[in-house]
């Protein structure tokens with residue numbers, strides 16, 4: 242292969258006798274994906290320039306020239322008009338080379354007292370600070386939808402399931418609120434993970450620190466970091482904040498996937514509990530009868546990408562020798578993809594929830610046999626002073642009898658009940674009622690209307706918390 246003549250545009254050209262191969266350039270570039278960091282790259286460069294001016298690493302005049310050029314670049318970036326070129330492998334070199342074009346030789350001073358290794362870390366942290374706010378807002382938006390649908394469904398009683406088998410009657414609102422509180426934990430995790438984004442990496446240099454008396458505290462103030470990193474080698478090599486962020490996204494994805502799965506089941510013809518609006522369902526190219534919950538299936542499907550990425554970022558890091566290695570460039574692909582997946586997943590799930598209605602009549606039909614009241618029957622006996630284990634046995638025998646005789650629990654008369662325990666009295670019939678069953682869950686956090694209203698009240702307070 243004949244190699245190109247040595248190219249001047251490479252920052253490392255001095256050490257090299259020939260240019261690089263085309264395939265190397267294509268293989269090593271990151272500009273095709275790290276250009277999304279441009280805004281933060283310029284922002285950090287402006288702060289770095291101000292710091293160099295303050296510490297007299299460069300003169301006031303030089304700083305002014307550089308900042309002038311960077312401001313012009315910022316303007317282009319914000320208007321989406323900055324032209325990224327593959328000639329410069331990454332966002333940092335694209336911006337620096339354009340700066341030199343704009344302001345001349347003085348632009349070449351920008352990269353004093355820093356390296357791309359600390360530069361890329363600060364860009365990523367600034368970017369993630371903003372993204373985590375966006376994601377927190379999307380989680381809140383979803384929680385709002387969950388609270389709204391809970392309000393709409395507070396009067397509907399559905400079978401509560403364990404093992405996907407009917408267990409006990411619950412308010413449908415209880416089900417939706419259960420997800421509200423899952424997402425609340427996710428939100429709290431994101432908030433905690435923001436602490437890891439508050440430690441300034443800029444100033445670490447390539448890994449050893451720099452030969453200048455820089456003022457990192459000043460940099461931290463300018464870029465709104467509450468702390469500065471302690472060890473330059475750790476600083477350029479660690480990506481813990483990215484792992485944490487993807488972990489938080491993975492928790493959200495896992496919860497979204499479970500919610501999607503629940504709704505897919507509720508939407509199945511066999512259950513038929515919920516109806517999703519046409520705008521959020523799709524048809525079949527061959528079966529005219531179909532109206533499918535593809536959106537929810539894709540939420541479930543796309544979550545696997547995010548969970549895979551968590552494993553991906555761990556795998557990327559786990560074998561790296563200390564400090565910076567180019568492998569770390571791949572962190573961006575994993576992170577950006579995760580963000581690009583999770584945001585629409587959160588949004589569309591909220592939209593689907595806003596467009597769901599319920600088939601209350603169909604839901605009632607599913608509980609027709611009344612077996613789901615078994616715990617209430619057992620607890621009735623407990624109140625007559627029968628130990629729970631025994632009451633459980635008696636009730637189980639009654640259910641077995643019903644199944645054998647093809648009877649619903651409501652078909653039994655007092656004589657039949659009494660065959661199993663003399664403690665059954667006429668008042669047994671008053672408890673054979675779904676609503677009563679629900680309202681008798683008086684324990685804190687349970688499914689009674691009072692308790693659900695309390696949960697909603699707390700949910701509302703959490704939503705309004707800044």
Ligand code: ARG
Pocket residue numbers: 271275331357358361565567569570571573
């Ligand atoms: N594009 C690089 C990355 O994302 C920037 C840092 C390059 N540093 C280096 N020593 N080659 O990691």
